[in-house]
Each structure stands twice: as structure tokens, then as C-alpha cells.
Amino acid sequence: MKTALIAGIGNVLLGDDGVGPYVIRLLESQYSFRENVEIVDLGTPALDLTHQIAGRHALIFVDSVASGDPPGTIVLFQKADMLREMPAQRVDPHSPALSECLLTAEMLGAGPEHVLLVGVVGECYEPGRELSAAVRRSVEPAMATILQELDRLGFEVEKRPFPVEPSIWWDTQRSDPKCSCPSGT
Amino acid sequence: MAKRITIDPITRIEGHLRIDVEVENNAVSNAWASCTMWRGIEKILRGRDPRDAWLFTQRFCGVCTTVHAMASVRAVEDALKLEVPLNAQYIRNLILIAHALHDHIVHFYHLSALDWVDVMQIPKADPAAASKLAETLSPWTRNSRNELKAAQDRVNAVAASGQLGIFTNGYWGHPAMRLSPEVNLLAFSHYVQALEYQRKALQVVGILGSKTPHIQNLTVGGVANAIDLDSQSALGMAQLEMIRELLSQVVRFVQQVYFVDVCAVAAMYPEWFKIGSGVRNYLAVPDLPLDSHGSAYDLPGGYIRNGDIAGAKSFQTASDPVFRQSVSEDVIHAYYQGEKPLHPWVGETEPEFTGWNADGKYSWVKGPRFNGEPMQVGPLAQVLVGYAQGHALTRKYANLAIEKVAAISKIQVTPDMLHSTLGRHAARAIRACMLAELAEKHWQLLVDNISKGDYTVHNQPVLPTHEVQGVGTHEAPRGTLSHWVVIEDEKIKNYQAVVPSTWNASPRDQAGAHGPYEASLLHTPLARPEEPLEVLRTVHSFDPCMACACHAFDPSGRKIGVVKVL
Numbered sequence: 001m002k003t004a005l006i007a008g009i010g011n012v013l014l015g016d017d018g019v020g021p022y023v024i025r026l027l028e029s030q031y032s033f034r035e036n037v038e039i040v041d042l043g044t045p046a047l048d049l050t051h052q053i054a055g056r057h058a059l060i061f062v063d064s065v066a067s068g069d070p071p072g073t074i075v076l077f078q079k080a081d082m083l084r085e086m087p088a089q090r091v092d093p094h095s096p097a098l099s100e101c102l103l104t105a106e107m108l109g110a111g112p113e114h115v116l117l118v119g120v121v122g123e124c125y126e127p128g129r130e131l132s133a134a135v136r137r138s139v140e141p142a143m144a145t146i147l148q149e150l151d152r153l154g155f156e157v158e159k160r161p162f163p164v165e166p167s168i169w170w171d172t173q174r175s176d177p178k179c180s181c182p183s184g185t
Numbered sequence: 186m187a188k189r190i191t192i193d194p195i196t197r198i199e200g201h202l203r204i205d206v207e208v209e210n211n212a213v214s215n216a217w218a219s220c221t222m223w224r225g226i227e228k229i230l231r232g233r234d235p236r237d238a239w240l241f242t243q244r245f246c247g248v249c250t251t252v253h254a255m256a257s258v259r260a261v262e263d264a265l266k267l268e269v270p271l272n273a274q275y276i277r278n279l280i281l282i283a284h285a286l287h288d289h290i291v292h293f294y295h296l297s298a299l300d301w302v303d304v305m306q307i308p309k310a311d312p313a314a315a316s317k318l319a320e321t322l323s324p325w326t327r328n329s330r331n332e333l334k335a336a337q338d339r340v341n342a343v344a345a346s347g348q349l350g351i352f353t354n355g356y357w358g359h360p361a362m363r364l365s366p367e368v369n370l371l372a373f374s375h376y377v378q379a380l381e382y383q384r385k386a387l388q389v390v391g392i393l394g395s396k397t398p399h400i401q402n403l404t405v406g407g408v409a410n411a412i413d414l415d416s417q418s419a420l421g422m423a424q425l426e427m428i429r430e431l432l433s434q435v436v437r438f439v440q441q442v443y444f445v446d447v448c449a450v451a452a453m454y455p456e457w458f459k460i461g462s463g464v465r466n467y468l469a470v471p472d473l474p475l476d477s478h479g480s481a482y483d484l485p486g487g488y489i490r491n492g493d494i495a496g497a498k499s500f501q502t503a504s505d506p507v508f509r510q511s512v513s514e515d516v517i518h519a520y521y522q523g524e525k526p527l528h529p530w531v532g533e534t535e536p537e538f539t540g541w542n543a544d545g546k547y548s549w550v551k552g553p554r555f556n557g558e559p560m561q562v563g564p565l566a567q568v569l570v571g572y573a574q575g576h577a578l579t580r581k582y583a584n585l586a587i588e589k590v591a592a593i594s595k596i597q598v599t600p601d602m603l604h605s606t607l608g609r610h611a612a613r614a615i616r617a618c619m620l621a622e623l624a625e626k627h628w629q630l631l632v633d634n635i636s637k638g639d640y641t642v643h644n645q646p647v648l649p650t651h652e653v654q655g656v657g658t659h660e661a662p663r664g665t666l667s668h669w670v671v672i673e674d675e676k677i678k679n680y681q682a683v684v685p686s687t688w689n690a691s692p693r694d695q696a697g698a699h700g701p702y703e704a705s706l707l708h709t710p711l712a713r714p715e716e717p718l719e720v721l722r723t724v725h726s727f728d729p730c731m732a733c734a735c736h737a738f739d740p741s742g743r744k745i746g747v748v749k750v751l
Contacts, residue, residue, distance in 0.1 A: 012244050013226050013229060013241060013244045013245070014226075042247075042398060043244060043247045043398050043399055044247025045398060046247060047291055047296075048248075048387065048398065050380060051380060051383075051384040051387075103350045104351050106350060106351075107339060107351050108377065127226045127229050128228065128229030169240065170240075170241070
């Protein structure tokens with residue numbers, strides 16, 4: 001059976017970095033997926049990602065990206081684009097990023113056939129902030145892009161007749177609207 | 186004239202470890218460890234319900250989510266003086282053990298083995314000879330000629346493609362690499378197998394914790410696992426048997442492969458028992474509680490000063506009064522406001538970024554100190570503290586390691602040689618073997634307790650309105666983790682996490698004392714300063730884990746499309 005993984009990546013405590021998990025929680029609440037599609041909020045994985053990737057037919061990641069485009073822009077990358085990122089020396093376990101885990105899966109002969117990274121350009125990564133307005137506006141289009149890709153690959157998805165409440169427990173809208181990222185991220 | 190080298194390779198992800206060393210006459214003469222990202226996450230906990238804190242703290246980090254969840258519930262339980270039922274202790278212990286085994290396996294094989302193993306020598310290896318050699322080292326059944334040949338073929342395929350892929354940027358052919366092609370092949374074959382076994386360990390975390398990463402089964406006062414031996418949907422015999430089977434496979438891998446490989450590497454690079462010592466103050470807290478109120482533990486804690494193993498002091502509990510009183514954080518060289526070191530309960534996290542300055546502030550990591558002194562934490566501290574106290578399980582595997590290294594190379598390892606880069610690797614393998622044995626013990630303790638008819642998993646917390654303080658500790662894979670909480674009016678008033686990598690990666694303090702990474706690098710010889718493999722060997726031996734990260738994918742690759750959102 002061909003399997004797909006839809007994974008949200010990012011730190012929910014760091015503002016727009018949480019867009020991946022946010023999109024996943026919304027998708028889960030509005031759609032139901034067949035057994036061959038796994039949908040999961042992976043947080044900020046490191047090498048653990050390798051075993052999530054290995055043996056899957058298709059991968060769809062949703063993550064915040066820094067591409068230089070305006071905040072909220074959705075940029076798409078495919079497998080070849082990601083494999084072009086060559087690994088640096090690993091200093092700590094956070095170093096192996098998406099590309100490196102893909103390369104490891106490839107080396108093991110268990111690389112996925114299709115990879116799509118749905119990247120959302122973030123604006124502010126300050127701890128404790130909710131999503132910025134620009135990124136919030138890109139959540140629906142990001143979901144639509146994921147659903148489109150699943151459809152293109154022949155994975156069936158059903159809209160829930162009665163959506164459940166999304167579990168976005170970290171998004172409590174408590175922060176000061178002004179961003180003052182001290183680390184300049 | 187000293188030449189400065191900066192190792193800051195992780196330009197594509199925010200917030201990582203940076204090492205600066207000065208090199209004179211091909212040896213390190215000065216060192217700075219710094220972290221490049223702000224960690225102010227604790228501030229967002231203020232004003233929240235302390236019973237929810239663990240959900241947030243386990244998002245500090247993507248690598249060690251579980252440990253931050255556990256330390257958080259323990260901190261609140263300590264503040265509320267809340268006992269934890271036996272079943273909950275055993276379930277938590279099993280999760281912590283499985284997580285630690287996963288972490289140690291990944292650390293050795295996937296983050297540090299290639300400092301010692303030259304992958305590009307593997308095409309020259311004879312798989313039959315490698316298999317024969319393996320037979321003399323270990324009863325492991327997956328060292329057959331065929332299995333080794335398959336591993337060699339993978340490397341050959343990568344090498345033949347002209348693109349090194351996952352092996353780009355290793356220091357291949359470096360003069361400090363010395364293993365035979367056959368040993369390189371064996372180690373690489375285990376690198377591939379390790380991916381499988383670390384996953385089995387994580388499956389145990391997933392079964393008990395409902396999800397991994399980010400376990401869902403904790404509550405302040407216990408766990409949320411319903412126990413029903415006959416049910417498929419609760420924690421029953423079917424799940425327990427699955428856990429036992431997974432653990433037994435991981436235990437075998439740790440004892441027959443990981444432990445043996447570390448001893449073999451140690452036997453072949455014995456000079457690394459003399460390099461990388463640094464700070465000889467060690468700190469570890471007791472863990473794996475055996476009762477509901479935390480008076481007995483399977484793993485001992487205590488501290489050692491100036492390498493004086495005979496004079497080691499022990500902690501009676503995981504929140505020992507001496508530990509509670511003695512921790513402070515120094516920010517004189519860290520990008521935070523403040524002058525004096527502060528105790529975590531009154532700790533502040535107000536940023537003051539100045540840019541990297543060798544004589545001033547240079548890191549986002551604070552400098553934790555114990556009675557004003559830097560301490561090394563991690564498996565070496567755990568093993569030395571246990572060894573000093575005559576802890577039977579620690580001595581058992583420490584002695585086995587000494588015998589194994591001697592059997593391979595005739596080198597007599599003494600406890601004093603453990604103050605070193607190899608000592609940290611050896612100690613991690615020793616600790617992993619101890620945890621492997623304890624995995625089976627705590628599985629049995631849980632099953633026996635349930636069999637008595639005890640299904641209790643939770644005690645209800647009651648939040649007082651007056652101010653209370655608590656500390657929750659966990660002796661995590663990278664060392665002593667402590668969460669410090671102040672609760673007032675049923676809300677969090679202050680929260681600080683003092684994490685293992687801040688102890689080890691800490692910058693200099695008021696007295697100018699180096700942190701453990703920095704001190705360990707001094708005098709390290711470098712064969713080729715432009716390829717500082719030796720610096721990485723020592724830094725990796727600590728199992729650094731920085732920043733608890735912000736993973737924005739920063740692509741240099743080609744975009745296939747841009748969607749404009751209006």
C-alpha cells in the first residue's frame with residue numbers, strides 16, 4: 001500500500017515558526033484521512049525525522065521558510081530542490097535538517113518518490129507570539145495546496161460533515177502586537 | 186601568534202552552537218562556546234496554570250521533548266508536595282528509560298561515530314574478514330558477511346554516484362582517522378542498524394505516551410494511562426507485551442553492539458583518554474524513583490569537586506536541599522541584563538544583545554553554577570558519582586567496559602582516565618547498559634504492581650493560593666535538567682529551566698572560570714588546524730544540544746512555485 005505523510009514542522013512557542021503545526025491541526029479538524037495517510041504535528045524534529053520519512057511513497061511538509069519573499073508568501077519546493085542542500089558538519093542533534101534526513105533515507109534505499117515542502121514565509125519568531133496576520137492569511141491557501149497535492153497523487157480525503165474543534169492550545173492571543181524579536185530572527 | 190578558528194557551520198538553521206578556538210603551535214590555546222539564539226521561552230509561562238506548563242515546556246526542544254515535560258510536572262508536584270502513585274512512577278520511568286536509550290544510540294552512531302569512522306575507507310574492506318573480526322567481539326547475530334556486504338554496497342553506491350550525499354563534508358582521509366577498513370565497515374553497518382533500534386525505543390515512548398514526539402499522557406500528580414489488563418484500548422497485557430518485546434530488542438542492541446563498538450573505538454584511539462578533560466567538577470541528581478514520595482531511586486546522584494572521586498557527596502532525593510540551595514545562573518558573559526548570579530526561583534531572562542565579544546558578552550547561554558563553580562553534567566558525571574558511591578549497577582558495567590577495552594587492546598583503563606573525551610563516550614555506553622537493564626526491571630515492577638490489583642495512576646493536585654516554590658529534576662541523557670517554578674494565586678509567577686547543555690556549554694563566569702566545553706578544548710592537539718576534527722571529537726563527546734530550535738527552512742535551492750496571498 002502506498003503511504004503518505006503530511007507533517008507540520010516548527011516550534012509552536014516561537015510565533016510564525018508554529019505555522020506548520022497550526023495548519024496540521026486545522027486539517028485534522030476539518031478533514032478525515034484514510035489509513036494510508038498519516039497526518040502529524042512533528043514539532044522540531046531532528047534525526048527522528050529519518051524514520052518518519054523512510055519507506056513512504058509521498059511526503060508533504062508544511063513549515064516556515066526564510067526565502068526572502070514577503071511574509072505570508074507560500075513557496076513550494078520539491079525533492080530535488082531539497083536534496084541540493086548539502087549537509088554541513090553535525091555539531092548538535094538539531095543540525096540534521098529536512099534535507100539531511102531525506103539524504104539518509106535515500107542512502108538507505110527508502111527515500112520517498114514524491115516530496116513537497118509547502119513553505120510559509122514567516123514574519124516574527126518571537127517566543128509566545130501567535131501567528132502574524134500575514135501568516136494567518138496564508139493558512140487557508142497552504143491547506144488548499146496540501147489537499148491539491150494529495151488529490152494529484154491519488155490519496156483520498158473527505159471533508160468532515162461536522163468539523164471538530166482544532167486543538168491549537170498554544171495560540172492564546174496573549175502577545176503584544178508589536179514584534180521586537182531580540183535575536184533579530 | 187595565535188590564530189582563531191570559528192566553527193559555526195549551521196548557517197541554514199537559526200540558533201546553534203558556535204565554537205571559537207585560538208590555535209598556537211598546532212594546539213588549542215583558548216576557547217569560547219556560544220549559542221547563537223535567544224532562549225527566552227520561559228517568560229511565556231508566567232501567568233499560566235501550572236498544571237498546563239508541561240505542554241509548553243516540552244516544546245522547548247524538538248530532540249528532548251519528553252524530558253522537559255517530565256521535569257515540569259515534577260517541579261509542580263514538588264511545589265504542591267504531591268505524591269505520585271507507583272504505577273505512574275513506573276510508567277514515567279519506562280518512558281524516560283526508552284527515551285534515553287533512543288537518545289544515546291542516536292548520539293553515538295548518527296552524531297559522533299563519523300568523527301572516528303572513515304566512511305571512505307569502507308570500499309577497501311573485506312566483508313568476510315570484518316564478519317570474522319566481529320565474531321570475536323560480540324554475539325550479535327547481525328554481523329554476517331551478507332549483512333556487512335549490503336552495508337558496503339550502500340557506501341559504494343553513494344561513492345560511485347560522484348555525489349557524497351549524506352557523507353558530504355566529513356573529514357575523510359584526515360590523519361587523525363585510524364581504524365582499519367574492516368572496523369570502519371562494522372561500525373557503519375551498525376550506524377545503519379542503529380536507525381532501526383532507536384526507532385523501536387521511540388515506539389515504546391509512543392505506546393506509553395500516546396504520541397511521540399510530544400507525549401500526551403502526563404498530568405500533574407501522575408499519568409493519564411487507563412490501566413485495564415483485558416482491554417485493547419487501555420494499557421493492557423497486549424500493549425505491555427509489545428513494550429517488553431521492543432525493549433528486549435533495544436536492550437540487546439545496546440549491550441551487544443553499542444557498548445562493544447564504544448569499547449572498540451576506545452581501544453583503538455587510547456590517546457583520547459588523555460585529551461578533553463576540562464572541568465573536573467561533576468553533578469548528577471538521583472532518578473528513577475521507586476516509591477510514591479521519592480525516597481528511593483534506582484540511579485544515584487551527588488557531586489564531585491576537582492576530580493576528587495573519594496570525596497564525592499551524595500544527594501538523598503531528586504530535590505535535595507543542597508541542590509535546591511546551591512544552583513545559580515551567571516550572566517556576566519551572556520546576552521542578558523543583570524550583574525549578580527541569581528537563583529533560578531528569582532531568575533530573570535531579559536535580553537541584552539551586544540554582539541560576539543571575546544572579553545565581554547558572547548553567548549545566549551547563561552552560566553549555571555553550583556556553589557559558584559562550573560559543573561560538568563552528563564553520563565560521565567552520572568557514572569563517576571555512582572562509581573564513587575559504590576553503586577552496584579554502575580560498577581558492574583564500568584568494570585565490564587574496562588575488561589572489554591583490555592581484551593581488545595591490552596590497555597588498562599583506570600577510573601582516572603575517564604576525565605577525557607573517550608571517558609565521556611565510555612560513560613554514556615556504560616549508562617546505556619545500566620538503563621537497558623533497568624528497562625526490564627521497571628517493566629516487571631509495573632506488571633507486578635498492576636497484578637496486585639493496584640490500578641491507581643493519578644493523585645488530584647490542589648493549588649494553594651499562597652506562594653509556593655518547587656524544583657523538578659530529571660537526570661536526562663545529556664545530564665542534570667531542573668525546572669524551577671514559583672506559583673502564586675494558582676498561577677505561575679516565575680519559571681526557569683536550567684538545562685544540561687547550559688551547564689556544559691556555559692560561558693565564562695564572574696571569576697573568569699571557563700565552562701566545561703571551553704575548558705575541555707584547551708591543549709587539544711590539531712593535526713590540521715584547517716580541518717579541526719579533534720575539536721569536534723571533544724565537543725561531540727558531550728552530546729551538545731542547543732537552543733531548542735527554530736527550524737525555518739532556509740533554502741538555497743530552487744523554488745518551484747510562489748503562491749501570492751492577497
